[in-house]
Amino acid sequence: MPHAAIVQRLIAAHPPRQDALLPILHAIQDELGWVPPKATTAIAQALNLSRAEVHGVISFYHHFRTSPPGRQVIQLCRAEACQARGSEALEAHALAALGVGYHQTTADGAVSLEPVYCLGNCACGPSLRVGDQIIGRVDAARFDRLLANLREELP
Amino acid sequence: MSVRVYVPADTTALAVGAEEVALAIAAGAAARGVSIELVRNGSRGLFWLEPMVEVATPAGRVAYGPVDVADVPGLLDAGFLTGGDHPLALGPTDDIPFLRQQERLTFARVGVVDPLSLDDYAAHGGLVGLRAALAMSASEIVQAVTDSGLRGRGGAAFPAGIKWRTVLGAPGIEKYVVCNADEGDSGTFSDRMLLEGDPFCLIEGMVIAGLAVGANRGYVYLRSEYPRAWSVVNAALKRAREAGLLGDDVLGSGRAFDIEARLGGGAYICGEETAMLESIEGKRGQVRTKPPLPAVKGLFGKPTVINNLITLASVPVILAKGAAFYRDFGQGRSLGTLPFQLAGNVRRGGLVEKAFGLTLRALLEDFGGGTASGRPIRAVQVGGPLGAYVPPADFDLPLDYEAFAARGAMIGHGGVVVFDDTVDMARMARFAMEFCAEESCGKCTPCRIGSTRGMEVIDRIIAGDERAANTALLQDLCSLMTDGSLCAMGGMTPFPVQSALRHFPADFGLDSGEAQ
Ligand SMILES: Cc1cc2nc3c(=O)[nH]c(=O)nc-3n(C[C@H](O)[C@H](O)[C@H](O)COP(=O)(O)O)c2cc1C
Ligand code: SF4
Ligand code: FES
């Protein structure tokens, strides 16, 4: 199904009120991995908002992406409790292993890297998230294994 | 009869391998022809022992942990399904000292019950508080919460009963109850654990709040960083509706209450209550100016009770056992219990629900057992990213809201993050400013611009560039942020910064006189 049709279907599943905006954005990103620019127009029309208003909301929240991510997104926890357990070394390793910075995607399109501030796994960090899975006690070796697995799983 | 085996499906348990362990136990038992009933409970909060597996024996539940998937065949050989001995055996769960020494009121069922079973919930004391509340007037419920001494567990510690009284007294038939489950503070996970381990407790607390203030609709605002909690809360809401705990006729009382869960968007500021209301309304999460208070003009402009998840989840036990029972725990004006969260570089990390008044040292040493690295503790940050860094000299401070405030610190949501002696406190101070710059809602200049300036000034101090002058500048900047910010994001970011300067000047290349 083309993006436009998916977006229309997801919008139609919600009431046409402004407070449905975040649920709609979540539904779109869950399905497409990002929120395409054309969705902004469609949502604005459906909720009777200006495009600028919808865009303002999308850009405010770190969660929403306005460009397509890699096939997997790794979120690394940068918050204090993970720092206390060595997340800065993991971060340095991850950035080097992937050869990208935060908010960037590896050249092969496999992995995007994002920062996150706490995943609620603060006694068993360093923590990261891939999809809806949170992984604890991640060190460099574990990160490399995870990366190898992710690359293998990819189509 | 089949054996009941508990393998937690809590985020932390899953993060260290509980799913693989559950699958291996199921497969191993089947291969041996043993019939088991696998319960995916919440966590008991003994995170260094996760995945912690429990088995129900005639003598009660016994625990094994931390169980690696490779341990499962050996456990089966040792007969752990009948409580057999094994190097990972921990004995009766309730006798594990970390657990036995707690006072679990709000967390009484977490890790014990099947989170999505209403039968289990009722069998372990659930719904008693709600049934009591249904027999009371709104004003009587508010009075019970007031008398219990319960204060907001989200950070500011405002008396819950007083807030409820304002909403009850506000005119209007349309009112709301909003549960703040944004839990943005690093080092905290109590909201998450309760939601994953005992979601009906929150639902019961919110229904009681609705009865108390005259609201028939509630929202749970959950952060998007908690995918597991999101799926549990939605499943629980569905079951509660099916069972008539929510809906047009709550438990056959003729009273209506329903709850919708909403997912945040990865913005720390949306934990601030008015930014949260904006977010639920579908707007940017920018802080509103007060007044009007949300209690008078809140969600969609209507009177709204906003409470932290733990505040609301503490209400059922108060109604079930009475205000006097609850306020018997604690000391001074800090009454009841708080689920403290031990995090970071700590040997025994996890959840410790205790009455207020124990010392920070007791929490760190008796429960926490020192650092995970085995090195000395150098600092702990209490109360999240806006909380002060506390040095060992202050570890005898009792965990009491007023005692902490008197030392320029705060208990907040009860997170305690432990750092060993390899920490560089100048970098932690810089991180506090960086976090504020990243998460500021942008409404006021001292916070939005001040935090970026703060990062730059700390960088110059670290680089040894005009240290004394730049330290004076940093102190001025902190005062400006404290005095000129609209909310605690900008207003309290100076807490970690100034406490780091005060207690650890050497990390900034300063001597103690220069740091002030
Ligand atoms: C920047 C900022 C972040 C906050 N984050 C949270 C949070 O994640 N959870 C929470 O319950 N309260 C948070 N609060 C406090 C809320 O504004 C509010 O005081 C609280 O939800 C009221 O509930 P309580 O009285 O039960 O604590 C935050 C406040 C500020 C200024
Ligand atoms: S202090 Fe910061 S987060 Fe709070 S209202 Fe001002 S700009 Fe927004
Ligand atoms: S821009 Fe939002 S996390 Fe970096």
Ligand code: FES
């Ligand atoms: S600080 Fe990393 S999971 Fe909480």
